[in-house]
Amino acid sequence: MKGIASVCCFVSLLLLASAEEEEDKEVLTSILRDRSHIEETLRLASEEPSSDYTAALQKLRKIYHSSIKPMEQAYKYNELRQHEISDGEIMSKPMVLFLGPWSVGKSSMINYLLGLQDTPYQLYTGAEPTTSEFTVIMHGEKIRSIEGIVMAADSSRSFSPLEKFGQNFLEKLVGIEMPHKLLERVTFVDTPGIIENRKQQERGYPFNDVCQWFIDRADLIFVVFDPTKLDVGMELEMLFRQLKGRESQIRIILNKADSLATQDLMRVYGALFWSLAPLINVTEPPRVYVSSFWPYDYAPDTSRELFKREEISLLEDLNQVIENRLENKIAFIRQHGIRVRIHGLLVDRYVQTFKDKMSFFSDPELVFQEIVDDPDKFYIFKSILAKTNVSKFDLPNRDAYRDFFGINPVSSFKQLSSQCSYMGGCLLDKIERAITNELPGLLSSISSGKNPTLSSCEATGCGEKPKNRYRRH
Template identity: 30%
Template sequence: MTDTDVVSAKSVNSNTKVRPNISPNGSATVSASDFEVASLKNPEYVRKFDRVIDDLQDVYSHKIRPLEKAYNFEHFSSSAPLGNDDIAAKPMVLLIGQYSTGKTTFINSLLNKSYPSSHIGVEPTTDRFVAVMDNPTERIIPGNAAAVSSALPFKGLDKFGQAFLSRFQVSQTPSAVLQNFTIVDTPGILSGDKQRNRGYDYTSVIEWFAERADLVLLLFDSHKLDISNELKAAIHALKGHEEKVRVVLNKSDMVSQQQLMRVYGALMWSLGKVVHTPEVMRVYLVSIWLECPSNAFEDCRSLLDAEKKDILMDLQQLPINAAIRKVNEIVKRARLARVHALIIAHIREQMPSFYGKAAALKQLSENLPTVFSAVSKKYRLPMGDFPDVERFQESLMGLKFEQLRVLDEKLLLASDEALGTDLPELLQRLPHHSTFTGTTAKPELNLSDDEFDELEDSVPAKRGLTRTGTRARSRYAPVKQERDWSLIVYNVILFTLVLFFATVVGGAVATKMGWYDGRALLLELLSQKM
């Protein structure tokens, strides 16, 4: 079967158990039953999960988002503001790999579908991002429509322009597997300079998806371990998300046992030059086919089957750990936004009051490492929470003095309360997977707020871990920003000076042009007073 980087979809009844395909050598492909999670069938589990997600939306929108907005956080970061649809979205699996690594076969095997499809899918190509999602009816949503849809978690993608949106689409199909998570397939990366002119920033798009993904799978081919420049840049874009990354060495049965040991060593050596982390990355040795080829080696079949079970377990646990990952991402974002606000406030303090602001801002931009060190010592912040110097410097040069705010204590205290109290409380309230081992389990929920019970009793529990918005009433009051009195005083003084000089200069010009006798008018006024 020819492997193309295209996600196909074929109609399948999601309510029917799908039997695994058995290859001639006895190897089974993935079936939908492999992803049946008992906790997702438990209405008590889903109800508790939904309530935590509601509170997480409220904490972000009322205590973290005001800080981001006040200090223009999204201008300095690739992260767009998180909406309710982003926080409540299903877990996302991001697949990255070079051409011929078997990404499409991997996805089709999970969905137990084959290519070509009847009427869903795209033409065989390597330059398209495809998000595969569950839906009762099969349909294709183009990138422009997906980027503006409030029901899809892709609103921030419109900033990458039409060149990217024309190469992005959402493929929806009924699938029991996709009820638990969403799969995003990326374009196959070719070696050399063939993909340099994509028309959009490929690395930034990968970074955008990596921030929202719950699991990132790097796929390699056992016969193709070289890492091209574009793949290296994509791996570097995963910096800060190393805990999500898993390496998959696909087509491992295309080499013998002895060769597989050498291939594994070569892959680890290649990754060591690109991924600069002290930890050894987890590598899955798998071979997932829709139909296993006849020339496959069987001497490592037991190892490959055990590795396949491990990666399926990681995928199966995604819905269970979705809330924990979402809280973790909000905590990470809040810490970055807090440090960003302190940096901007410190830069504002170093600026002159009246003249030389542009020169001072340029000088501070050139000495950002010193600025970061001063902020770190002043507020006792770890340097690991500070942004990249070059990116921050580039963004800072595009700002004006009026966009630099003084420190707002209320916003900072609200974010500290979210980090110190609200988010840890949400972690304590998360449902534990071990408690929900079957569909008839009745765990204790320890309800802390009666009004939530009254609201939730009227809403039926859903199997899919997704919500479309927050509750009608919120526990968290919105934080009102303090007025920047220094900026107000500065504007009043500036307006007064401009008005004064305009009056003086205008009077001098009028007198010079002979429009009126200024001295005569002044003497007349003095004589009247006397």
């Protein structure tokens, strides 16, 4: 009986200590952090020059539709790159993507930036894996939730291409609209946490392919880590392979830094670099921000001033992306135009070589198979390098054209010399004029502060208004 009484007494003491610890934790987390520096750094109180911004986007949209898209469609570029640019993507706001393992504070960081903590609209957070959906937080006139199937069906948005990932994924896609000054300038995307012991097939949709879709369109990518979750597994390695070539957009965040003593934090910081070094093969590593990005006050006896400076530095980084959003959009469309032009020149060269090799007694399939199997023998790619504005580093993988022409017969394409009309001009001339003159000119007008002039047709969009297939008209 004495033994049982001792055990009961010990359990009671443990419960009492746990209750006191929880009470202390509640007192600590009840103190909300001052958020005034967020509005000051992001300049949320300033007026947005929406008219100039909209006019420039309309001008960019017109250049794309009149000069780049015709060649894109004529030579089926989308079937090679699987990246079709919609009007919604051109007119969309900058996208900030949050990636990382589960329960590292991605959702809490979004709640903090938007001031959603302790409101009915905050993103759900917890110690266990809580986010199982891709959540898109965007601006709207009123607060509402939008199902993924509706987001993908509405062509006025930039998410309609997500339909190709299937219905299972669309059930895991959620949109949240709310009136917020920050969301007038940027869109946040919260992603499911990486769980290393879970196979991709268990998610029911191609998780890595969906991540790649968002990575390709993100203006800023926050990869968030917890000091207690620095292990690198197969899924995280795959994620960093997908980030290759996007190093300038990546920012590493070591979150929950106030949960460690200063000496332990230094060790974790070094361990994080040691874990990521094999995955990021660049001379200059991405910027790493060390702080605790959540609404509550920092833990006592921690580097509060350092964490505050790191937070302001991250906000300035975010603000830079917002302010440069138009320049980045123009540069992206120009880069896309360069790739489309190279693709058109390559297809034209394949078609010309095929016609030169063909004779009355030749087998068309055997002739073209020889060309596709060994393009260097016929100087396909080397001849393109002789063209102006083409770098050898911009040339696509030659093996991709074996699959491309396997689906699209060479006889279905015309040569560039015949892709001209009296009223519309030549496809090659139009895309070269856009790359060389029109897009750089638009960029210069923005840099100099001039408002791009729009004709009445450009101002109204001149085209069919995007429709929602799930809405009655």
